[in-house]
Amino acid sequence: MVSNLDLSLMTVIIRPLGMLKSYIGELKETTVEAGKSVRDTLTSLGIDPQLVAGVFVNDEQQTKDYILQDGDVVKLLAVIGGG
Amino acid sequence: MNGYGGTILRVNLTEGKITKQPTPAQLARDFIGGRGFGLYFLFKEVPKGADALGPENKLIISTGPFSGMMVPGGGKCDWTTKSPLTGGYADASMGGHFTAEMKYAGIDTIILEGISSKPVYLFIDNDKIQLLDASSLWGRNSFEVEKELKQKYGEEYQVATIGPGGENQVLYACINHDYGRQAGRGGVGAVMGSKNLKAIVLHGTGSPSVADLEGYRKAGMALYKACKDAEGLAEWSRYGTTVVTSWCDEVGALPTRNFSAGSFEQGKNIYGQTMRKEIVITDKGCFGCPSPCGKYSNMKRYNSQVEGPEYETIGMMGSNLGIGDIQAVAEANRLADDLGIDSISTGGCIGWAMECYEKGIFTKADTDGLELKFGNAEAVFALIKKIAYREGKIGALLSQGVKRAAAQVGQGTEKFAIQVKGMEQSAYATHNATAMLLAYMTCDVGAHHNRSWAITYDLQVGREKVVPEKVARVIWLQNFRPMFDVFGACRLQWVELGIDRELYVPLLEAITGIKRSWQDLEAVGNRIWNLSRMYWLRENDGFGRQWDLPAPRFYTDPPKTGVTAGQITRIEDVHKLLDMYYEQRGWDTNGIPTQQTLQTLNLTEMVA
Numbered sequence: 001m002v003s004n005l006d007l008s009l010m011t012v013i014i015r016p017l018g019m020l021k022s023y024i025g026e027l028k029e030t031t032v033e034a035g036k037s038v039r040d041t042l043t044s045l046g047i048d049p050q051l052v053a054g055v056f057v058n059d060e061q062q063t064k065d066y067i068l069q070d071g072d073v074v075k076l077l078a079v080i081g082g083g
Numbered sequence: 084m085n086g087y088g089g090t091i092l093r094v095n096l097t098e099g100k101i102t103k104q105p106t107p108a109q110l111a112r113d114f115i116g117g118r119g120f121g122l123y124f125l126f127k128e129v130p131k132g133a134d135a136l137g138p139e140n141k142l143i144i145s146t147g148p149f150s151g152m153m154v155p156g157g158g159k160c161d162w163t164t165k166s167p168l169t170g171g172y173a174d175a176s177m178g179g180h181f182t183a184e185m186k187y188a189g190i191d192t193i194i195l196e197g198i199s200s201k202p203v204y205l206f207i208d209n210d211k212i213q214l215l216d217a218s219s220l221w222g223r224n225s226f227e228v229e230k231e232l233k234q235k236y237g238e239e240y241q242v243a244t245i246g247p248g249g250e251n252q253v254l255y256a257c258i259n260h261d262y263g264r265q266a267g268r269g270g271v272g273a274v275m276g277s278k279n280l281k282a283i284v285l286h287g288t289g290s291p292s293v294a295d296l297e298g299y300r301k302a303g304m305a306l307y308k309a310c311k312d313a314e315g316l317a318e319w320s321r322y323g324t325t326v327v328t329s330w331c332d333e334v335g336a337l338p339t340r341n342f343s344a345g346s347f348e349q350g351k352n353i354y355g356q357t358m359r360k361e362i363v364i365t366d367k368g369c370f371g372c373p374s375p376c377g378k379y380s381n382m383k384r385y386n387s388q389v390e391g392p393e394y395e396t397i398g399m400m401g402s403n404l405g406i407g408d409i410q411a412v413a414e415a416n417r418l419a420d421d422l423g424i425d426s427i428s429t430g431g432c433i434g435w436a437m438e439c440y441e442k443g444i445f446t447k448a449d450t451d452g453l454e455l456k457f458g459n460a461e462a463v464f465a466l467i468k469k470i471a472y473r474e475g476k477i478g479a480l481l482s483q484g485v486k487r488a489a490a491q492v493g494q495g496t497e498k499f500a501i502q503v504k505g506m507e508q509s510a511y512a513t514h515n516a517t518a519m520l521l522a523y524m525t526c527d528v529g530a531h532h533n534r535s536w537a538i539t540y541d542l543q544v545g546r547e548k549v550v551p552e553k554v555a556r557v558i559w560l561q562n563f564r565p566m567f568d569v570f571g572a573c574r575l576q577w578v579e580l581g582i583d584r585e586l587y588v589p590l591l592e593a594i595t596g597i598k599r600s601w602q603d604l605e606a607v608g609n610r611i612w613n614l615s616r617m618y619w620l621r622e623n624d625g626f627g628r629q630w631d632l633p634a635p636r637f638y639t640d641p642p643k644t645g646v647t648a649g650q651i652t653r654i655e656d657v658h659k660l661l662d663m664y665y666e667q668r669g670w671d672t673n674g675i676p677t678q679q680t681l682q683t684l685n686l687t688e689m690v691a
Contacts, residue, residue, distance in 0.1 A: 050330075050333065053327055054327075054330070059317070061322055061355055063329055063354070
């Protein structure tokens with residue numbers, strides 16, 4: 001119902017790559033509050049932001065301070081794969 | 084011999100004599116190739132106490148069984164020598180297309196010995212091998228020399244050359260190839276310059292034999308498919324090593340103002356995404372590479388182009404010098420490459436000099452009038468040129484490397500000379516990252532990152548922890564990672580794409596006909612690691628624990644800003660790390676391999 005839509009919530013797709021899958025699985029469509037950053041979202045998903053080397057939003061690298069937009073596809077590259 | 088060129092080429096520059104010998108099968112079994120071959124010949128043939136810039140030292144270039152083959156990243160060769168910078172073992176890995184042509188010319192190793200009486204270059208076209216006059220090339224910059232030699236012989240001829248830095252024997256001079264690939268560290272370019280050898284031009288058309296052609300095809304294709312299917316391939320290829328810049332800044336690992344901090348307030352200006360947007364015009368890969376990390380950049384302000392900068396140069400010539408301007412960093416990169424000096428060591432030396440200036444230890448009388456303040460890019464450009472030509476008081480001082488420079492200047496500057504064993508530390512700040520600190524302390528060429536990139540493990544298990552697991556991880560990486568330099572292949576497919584290392588095993592067997600597990604291969608890596616340690620011991624009186632200590636900054640001088648502000652590794656923990664490391668390695672408390680360890684590794688006879 002239109003009246004139940006919460007405009008402060010957005011849908012984004014979080015796609016962890018490599019070993020980060022062990023945190024949240026293959027692919028996660030999640031809702032986030034408007035104004036939340038990648039860093040906020042990682043923390044709420046239980047991922048230590050420092051273990052994520054690269055954040056790619058719609059294929060462009062961004063910092064973790066990037067404010068998520070509705071429909072964003074976020075790929076996360078782990079730092080713990082190689083060494 | 085399957086998988087090998089089959090020939091060791093010896094070039095005596097004093098006599099102008101060129102000889103060949105078959106590659107011994109036993110050597111291939113025991114040391115496999117690449118840096119394994121290099122260290123073997125260095126240990127066996129260069130006499131104890133040889134002057135690194137004298138006729139007795141040798142410069143040894145080696146391919147491996149994966150070089151030039153259908154192997155992702157099979158474009159690596161290894162340059163080994165006694166380092167004029169450190170006085171110990173040095174090897175530098177070089178990408179590009181040189182190693183493939185070397186293999187196709189049937190050569191596994193080139194041993195360059197003696198000193199030519201006049202400038203020459205080595206020309207190899209399959210069996211036609213000559214030393215030719217290089218007097219018209221001497222004194223000229225790297226890119227120009229490479230371009231001229233390619234125009235003379237053809238694009239298919241591969242060129243490796245030194246610049247003025249190598250000719251002037253700057254102790255961290257590098258060797259350039261493919262307009263942007265280097266054998267960078269340890270002063271291999273100075274050794275080449277000391278031999279009056281300006282360049283090598285090389286072309287081969289042969290086909291190395293393989294033991295099992297169908298197995299080779301299948302295993303090679305499986306590896307390429309794994310790379311193609313790897314998650315993160317597109318992202319990695321778009322940004323290359325610069326992908327980690329923002330992460331290093333975030334976790335306090337980005338060297339800033341001579342490693343006085345690990346976070347840079349202008350960091351965003353030099354992140355990979357900024358670089359990609361502002362200056363990158365195309366990607367560039369080495370031979371056989373499915374995931375090109377090279378980025379070719381155009382710097383509009385300077386009307387110049389360069390391959391790079393990659394992460395290490397961004398760290399050492401950007402944040403480490405207080406420069407938050409990606410165009411200026413790339414221009415500094417271009418100057419260092421073209422003049423033939425290692426951008427990592429150059430950044431380390433200039434960072435130290437800038438701190439000396441900011442502290443009032445240097446005045447303009449010491450810097451030939453340069454305003455050596457952090458962030459002054461124009462002063463950095465001028466200083467790079469002075470170093471390459473050993474020009475003026477400051478150029479001559481810094482051309483010796485930061486350890487010698489600090490010893491000469493004194494006044495406590497040794498404490499912020501960021502080096503181990505005389506090699507300037509590469510671009511990871513290690514105030515509070517104990518595994519990475521140990522990796523630098525114990526690296527077999529000095530403070531270099533690529534043997535054991537353990538900083539991610541610090542974040543994974545707790546950066547301040549000093550525990551046996553961290554030490555074990557460092558040792559495992561030191562035994563395993565350099566095996567790619569033995570194979571003649573790039574490690575980045577494993578590191579960055581997460582390719583299963585087991586996929587390399589059937590490929591090695593199909594190429595060479597010898598079945599080896601990773602357990603066997605790590606044992607070879609361990610053997611090589613211990614032999615390089617014995618080389619340091621042989622060449623340096625009093626070698627031991629003191630040589631493994633990090634720059635005092637990391638245990639005396641915590642950062643004042645950034646996420647690691649106030650954090651430091653205590654000296655007690657530095658020694659605890661060494662205690663555990665030596666024990667796990669089977670070395671005595673002074674860091675010397677025990678007789679039992681040498682015996683277990685079958686090295687007793689060789690080091691006797």
